[in-house]
Amino acid sequence: MSSTTPKNIDRTQGILPQKEKGSLQPIPCKAVEEERRMQLERLAAGFRLFALYGFDEGLAGHITYRDPEFKDHFWVNPLGVNFAQICISDLLLVNEGGSIIQGERPLNPAAFSIHSAIHKARPDANSAAHAHSIYGRSFSSLGKMLDPITQDSAVFFEEQAIYDNYGGVAFDVEEGNSIAEALGDKKTVILQNHGLLTTGTNVDTAVWLFISMDKCCQSQLLAEAAGEPTLIPDEIALHAKAQAGSDLVLWASFQPLYDLIYKMQPDFLD
Numbered sequence: 001m002s003s004t005t006p007k008n009i010d011r012t013q014g015i016l017p018q019k020e021k022g023s024l025q026p027i028p029c030k031a032v033e034e035e036r037r038m039q040l041e042r043l044a045a046g047f048r049l050f051a052l053y054g055f056d057e058g059l060a061g062h063i064t065y066r067d068p069e070f071k072d073h074f075w076v077n078p079l080g081v082n083f084a085q086i087c088i089s090d091l092l093l094v095n096e097g098g099s100i101i102q103g104e105r106p107l108n109p110a111a112f113s114i115h116s117a118i119h120k121a122r123p124d125a126n127s128a129a130h131a132h133s134i135y136g137r138s139f140s141s142l143g144k145m146l147d148p149i150t151q152d153s154a155v156f157f158e159e160q161a162i163y164d165n166y167g168g169v170a171f172d173v174e175e176g177n178s179i180a181e182a183l184g185d186k187k188t189v190i191l192q193n194h195g196l197l198t199t200g201t202n203v204d205t206a207v208w209l210f211i212s213m214d215k216c217c218q219s220q221l222l223a224e225a226a227g228e229p230t231l232i233p234d235e236i237a238l239h240a241k242a243q244a245g246s247d248l249v250l251w252a253s254f255q256p257l258y259d260l261i262y263k264m265q266p267d268f269l270d
Contacts, residue, residue: 024252024255025248026251032068032069035068036067036068036069039065039068039126039127039202039203040065040075040088040091041088041268041269042065042202042203042204042207042254042258043063043064043065043075043088043091043127043203044086044087044088044090044091044268044269045257045258045261045262045268046063046129046203046206046207047063047077047083047084047086047268048083048084048086048261048265048268049207049211049257049261050063050083050131050207050210051082051083051084052084052261053133053211053214054133054134055083055131055132055133055210055214056082056083056084056131057131057132059079059080059108060110060131060132061077061083061130061131061132062076062077062108062110062111062114062115062129062130062131063076063077063127063128063129063130063203063206063207064076064111064115064119064127064128064129065126065127065203066119066125066126066127067093068126070095071123072095072096072120073093073094073095073096073101074093074094074115074116074119075091075092075093075094076091076092076094076107076108076111076112076115077090077091077092077108077111078090078091078092078103078105078106078107078108079105079106079107079108079111080105080106081105086268087267087268087269087270088268088269088270089270090103090105091103092105092107094107094112094116096116096120098112098116110169112176113172113173113175113176114128114130114175114176114179114197115128115130115176116173116176117173117176117177117179117180118176118179118180118183118197118199120180121177121180121181121183122180122183122185122199124201125199125200125201125206126200126201126202126203127199127200127201127202127203127205127206127207128197128198128199128200128206129197129198129199129200129206129207129209129210130191130195130196130197130198130210131195131196131210132194132195133195133196133210133214133217135214135215135217135218135221136190136195136196136210136213136214136217137194137195137196138217138221139190139217139220139221140190140191140192140193140194140195140196141192141193143162143164143192144162145160145161145162145190146160146190146213146216146217146220147220147229147231148231148232148234148237148240149219149220149223149229149230149231149232150216150219150232151240151244152212152215152216152219152244153216153219153220154232154236154237154240154241154244154245155209155212155240155241155244155245155250156187156188156213156216156241156245157234157237157238157240157241158186158238158241159186159187159188159241159245160186160187160188160189160190161182161183161184161186161188161189161190162182162189162190162192163178163179163182163183163189163190163191163192163194164182164192165178165192166191166192166193166194179191179197183197183199187199187200187209188209188213196210196213196214196217198210198213200247200250201247202251204250204251204254204255204258205247205250205251205254207254207257208250208251208253208254208257209250211257212253
């Protein structure tokens with residue numbers, strides 16, 4: 001590895017939640033180190049929130065963040081650490097070859113297979129989230145996409161894909177490549193018989209989309225169990241998506257959750 005590889009990145013200077021008076025806008029980072037630290041805070045917070053929502057399941061599930069300086073590296077949770085206990089200091093920095101550049105714990109091979117392929121195929125996807133949530137994996141068994149039956153699910157209208165070739169735990173890099181190919185240019189992909197995967201330009205967006213998508217799966221399962229849901233017309237769904245599905249709105253939707261988990265469990269910043 002080059003001597004410029006970030007083997008000793010400073011984790012001591014945190015960037016806590018900030019909001020300008022009268023608006024809810026991202027605070028621009030002045031240096032790559034600030035951007036890295038801010039997103040690592042969001043990444044650790046994302047795992048705590050996944051635990052809060054019950055998305056943790058044994059060794060399964062991972063959220064990644066592309067390093068802002070070393071674009072062929074990404075940060076990911078280590079294998080065998082419960083989401084509810086993850087801190088910034090636990091996160092691994094991995095290169096495109098699967099080598100751990102920073103971190104002491106083992107890497108989940110399925111996390112590398114899936115996320116390395118997505119980050120390589122999608123330069124715009126700086127973060128990706130996947131977990132075996134109960135409603136997401138239940139809905140995935142139906143082999144179909146979410147319908148625009150509510151304002152919330154309209155956000156996913158024409159932003160979904162399906163990967164319908166489940167072949168077991170994704171230990172093979174080729175499986176990851178196939179998932180990335182199925183995702184294409186969409187924000188989300190339903191992994192049939194497996195679960196959900198969401199992406200975003202930042203951690204905030206990818207994590208929020210996963211939480212929202214799982215709830216939309218729950219909503220559609222309940223609605224279809226009760227009867228036949230009424231679909232929102234395509235043109236209205238597109239309009240609703242433009243209103244509630246922009247990158248800024250998706251980012252903003254995550255901020256109350258970040259504030260909540262920071263208030264409840266500030267030790268994730270360790």
